[in-house]
Amino acid sequence: MRGRHVFMQSLVKHGVRHIFGNPGTTESPLIDSLPEYPQIDYVVALHEGVALGAASFYAQATGRTGVVNVHVAPGLGNALGMLYSALKASSPMVVTAGQQDTRMRLRDPLLGHDLVAMAAPVTKWSVQAERADELGPLLRRAFKIANDPPAGPVFVALPIDVMEQETDIDAIGPGTLYRAGRPDPDGVTDVARLLLASRAPVIVAGDDVARAGANDALVALAERIGAPVWVEGLRHQLSFPSTHPSARGAVPFDAAAIRKALGGADLVLLAGGPFFEDVWYAAGDPFPDGAVVVQLEESPQRLAYNYAPQAGLVGQLQHTLRAVHDSVGASADDSYRTAAARRNAALKAAKDDETASYQARVQKAWNRLPMSMARAMSEIRAAVPANTVVVDESITANIDLARAFEFSKAGDYYSGRGGGIGQGLAGAIGAKVAHPDRVVVAVSGDGSAMYSIQALWTAAHHKLAIVFVILANREYRVLKHNLDVYRQRFGELMNHPYPHMDLTQPGLGFVDMARGMGVAGTAVTNPDDLRAAIARAVASGEPHLVEVAIEGKR
Template sequence: MAMIAGKHAFLELLRQEGVEYLFGNPGTTELTLMDAYAVEKKPQYVLALHEGSAMGMAHGYAVATGKLAAVNLHAAPGLGNALGMLYNAKKAGAPILVTAGQHHNDIALAEPLLWDDLAVMARPYVKWSTEVRSLEDLPRALHRACKVALTPPMGPVFLSLPDNVLSDSADIDMMAPTRVGSGLRADASVIAHAAELIAAAKAPLIFAGDAVSKSFAHPELVALAELIGAPVYCEAMADSASFPASHPLFAGLVTRLGTAVQALSQQHDLVISIGGDLFTMSLPTGAEAFAPGTRIVHLDVDPWELGKNFPTEAALLGDPKATLPELTAAIADRQADGDRKAASERRSTIGQASSQRRRAAVSKAQSLYGASPIQPMALLHLIGEILPSNAVVVEEILSSNPGLRDLIISDDPQSYYGLRGGGIGMALPQAIGAKLAMPDRPVVALSGDGSALYSIQSLWTAMNRRLAIPFLIFNNRSYRILKQRTNAIGDHAARTGHFEAMDLIDPMLDFTSLAKGWGMPAVRVETLHDVRAALPAALASELPTLIDIAIDTRL
């Protein structure tokens, strides 16, 4: 017990929880906290110029480390600004303590400027949301929130912090953090049942999701896939690399359209999902992802995902890294010699198909090297050729990413991060969070031009922190993904070639001037030859660099 001001207690509690950075954008309701930073140094405060960017940075740090990230927002408008990126964090299961300054309790009932019920605003996007009413309650509330955020299934939590909580002083018990063991093993009887189903399968199919990379379970999933001879597909809009892209059993990305998923699953007699959602669709196609009667085995840390959309014969609630070894051993015990031979034959067939797919992607990309303007596949291949093997790619190039996982190899769980939630503007800030988390690894951001504009202020933070990140803008001067989908409707736009409110050409976007306005080195390139010179220089630089790449604008 010690007499302490709330603003100092808050920072001490964050330090107890292992928080290294507090991402934020302060306003009047955060001034008491910022006053503490006149004498406090940790956790380091990382200034973003917009709350959405602050949330994206916290997201990038959280998923790259698996540790708690913290972000502080400004009252109701600040929380509102951050909700798009908070939605992404929710879908990605990013452990983030989200806090926002609130007015002093003495005037809250009068609904002063910037006031709203913050806990209610945040609640749909977080695992737990509440307002701290007194300094005495702060340790219990903060430690509980952090425990909830880090307990699988991990995710963001929210605390509203009235000014009186931070400005008061009291003799309080600071308590201590609690950590819930994450290595949950699935029930033994369900493992046995799943093993029976998998051992009996003649053509199994594996879907791998973010729970695999979050638990660093690549080796365990590889062992299962090799044992049963199954192709491994990853989610098209994944948060991370859930299977090594260079492995012979990596079959690529599964689409988010029901007809295509159903066509794929009907080639197999058993669907095995390891940490994947079944199924987040993108557009209605008139078909379910799975036909009635599809047999499913599903392992996940989140009980909500098990049997959520489709009946599951074996639903295993457990951590992939902890559960997969037991499941794999149980399958091996049930395999006869004929089963092992059949699995070996499947491995060979799948490996040949994977090798052929990669060769085809590389061949197509190389055939486009001489095209003008730059073709996205050729650009991705060149980037893959230039990047070192330990590079981390943060990607948000929706209409330009076909072939990316074959052309830019991502083999470890921290090598790739993508747009899990679908809320655009994530690549620039998440790359900053990832670089803070992994300062010794090269981090590269790939962003579309439209997406970059949602969080362009992030470049200021990268320059302010001197984070050596190459920011590559795939610039097609439009919302090309929207054009593609509008064109697919096959009606007025497809016939006339007019796409309302989807071109970014009047005025033209000048990304290099934006970057240079913050003192950041920047260059615009229009040929692959220029990219071949600019990217290695950016990787060697001690400063962030923006490379604005003019790519093909055609659909």
């Protein structure tokens, strides 16, 4: 058999259902093999970054390995930003690129380059297949490494001559791998002891909680110990229901602000994340003075990597959280249970006050023109079904989005990691492929949308019924906020303008752009029209873009 058949059969044996890609000449062996493997769909994108972003969100949404096919050096270069984001998101992925015929290696062929070196800094493993005999074992290892905790992308370069070589070495499946290790019983007892000694515990949850299917276990533990639950500042998944009384929102982006947010906590339990991803330097660590730190992770690599916990446990998070929950319950006395119940009641009262305060804020901004972010999120939420999947790149509108929607379970919400923009529109492609029977709404800022606007064509081409909501404030609003923070931190003048941060002269016409790629569009400037526009877009059963004029930085 030829190398290309080994490649395709490896995908089949690893349960791959979709390849996301942008084809080129060196990818001819793969593309020409597709008709022989109808069980694998090829989702074509007009830009490699869109293909990779879609595959990353698909991997997050399904738990399957995302497979991407990009085109030699320039194509891989186009994808590197999204590849970085996939690495930060711990998305299990096998990223491939066609490579020039190895017999031309010393001739510096057109489009040739060291692809392995290009991909290495933003992958878990980067390798080139040198002969067809390697393909079966190499791909088995690639899928294994991509899925070993913490998961992440690997890169495989596929020279065109290797894909056409004959080999007797067949594709190799993954076998049955039991990665969900149980936590050490002594460690569970130690963590439970620390929790029982705490009078003001706080939990910070990472994306791994959702990926492990451990949301319910985290809710149960939070209720048992009476702890508020924060989530990471940038998150890809929903690890804790947003409307639960214990939900406190996302932590800030510097150590001092995180320390302040965690308040008077005497114990901080970190569960399933890198902890913490700062934007700004601040002296000290992010924990309140004297607080005990406990860390629960699925990977030894993450345990005690940035901070030294008093107790740390490695194990599948659902098992670990349930084991700690049960150990606390078995050892808690009446006074502890009473104190935990009192903390839970206080959290509910605070959540009710917070909700009422937010509703007052929404009403105060209801009639503002241009439309307030708070009203825009309220109208969008009112127009979509309860089971809607939201792909979020709203950035400065993120707080309003999180307050307006009721996200209850993993799979309701996806966003991007790593800080690179442009993930929302591309990610919506992957989310819709993963959730074909659910309404998918992508909410993106206008600046972010321009990084992956070609995703609209992919939605039209594959008939993916996604509602793309573009929040058009005609500026990089988040950069203006960050420039204000920079000026304040470093003593710069605050009355300077914001250079090169306005998206005007000319303005961006998203409805026209959408029409040019086969997607119908609606422009909304009157707040009273937004709810109906979103409802019509959902009801159309086709991809539809809604451009919403919203307020800029005041």
